[in-house]
Amino acid sequence: MTFQNSVDSSSAQATRLTTRNAINATEPISMAVCCLAIILALVGGVGVASGLVLRHLVQTLPLWGGVALGLRRSRATGWVGLPLFLFWLLLMGLIWLYLLGISHILSGHFSSIEIAMTIIVGAASMLGITMFAQFRSSLSVTSAASLFLIVAAIQLACFRASFLPAIAQATDRLHLNHRVTPRLHTSPPVPSWQFHLYGKRVL
Numbered sequence: 001m002t003f004q005n006s007v008d009s010s011s012a013q014a015t016r017l018t019t020r021n022a023i024n025a026t027e028p029i030s031m032a033v034c035c036l037a038i039i040l041a042l043v044g045g046v047g048v049a050s051g052l053v054l055r056h057l058v059q060t061l062p063l064w065g066g067v068a069l070g071l072r073r074s075r076a077t078g079w080v081g082l083p084l085f086l087f088w089l090l091l092m093g094l095i096w097l098y099l100l101g102i103s104h105i106l107s108g109h110f111s112s113i114e115i116a117m118t119i120i121v122g123a124a125s126m127l128g129i130t131m132f133a134q135f136r137s138s139l140s141v142t143s144a145a146s147l148f149l150i151v152a153a154i155q156l157a158c159f160r161a162s163f164l165p166a167i168a169q170a171t172d173r174l175h176l177n178h179r180v181t182p183r184l185h186t187s188p189p190v191p192s193w194q195f196h197l198y199g200k201r202v203l
Contacts, residue, residue, distance in 0.1 A: 029073065030127070030128075031077050034128035035063040059158055081132060084155055
């Protein structure tokens with residue numbers, strides 16, 4: 001009887017371990033999909049609609065790290081994705097607070113396409129954070145915290161770099177191409193994501 005109980009206990013533990021491993025194998029993929037959704041919304045949605053593809057490509061570069069690690073089911077996926085999800089969720093939240101007239105910390109002009117993309121980015125970010133909360137990472141506290149801070153710094157750096165003169169000039173050339181090739185671009189680029197933080201333009 002004791003032997004049977006031991007076998008049943010071992011079997012139950014093995015089942016729980018298998019289930020946990022299956023979950024941990026699914027969540028990195030889900031976070032990778034969330035990162036990809038944000039990229040597509042910002043680059044393929046906002047970028048194409050506004051003619052600012054290059055700027056949004058630079059802004060979303062760190063998200064490709066989340067995609068790559070998630071597809072490999074890396075144990076670091078969660079701590080790479082979390083600062084990215086928090087960053088974009090915060091930014092989308094500020095946009096919606098402005099659109100709803102609740103706060104003017106951030107202000108600017110947003111087209112209907114861009115507003116729709118903020119919903120997609122916000123939803124993908126929230127889903128990514130939910131997946132992170134369910135994911136069990138074996139990284140140490142020090143490693144996880146270091147990775148979080150490094151990725152957060154990289155995201156901020158990419159975001160700021162997207163407004164450097166070199167990027168702005170390249171963007172202007174793309175706008176010029178929009179104007180001189182009407183057969184390919186039938187409508188002029190719409191100023192977008194040009195908003196201000198406490199009265200100072202940041203986008």
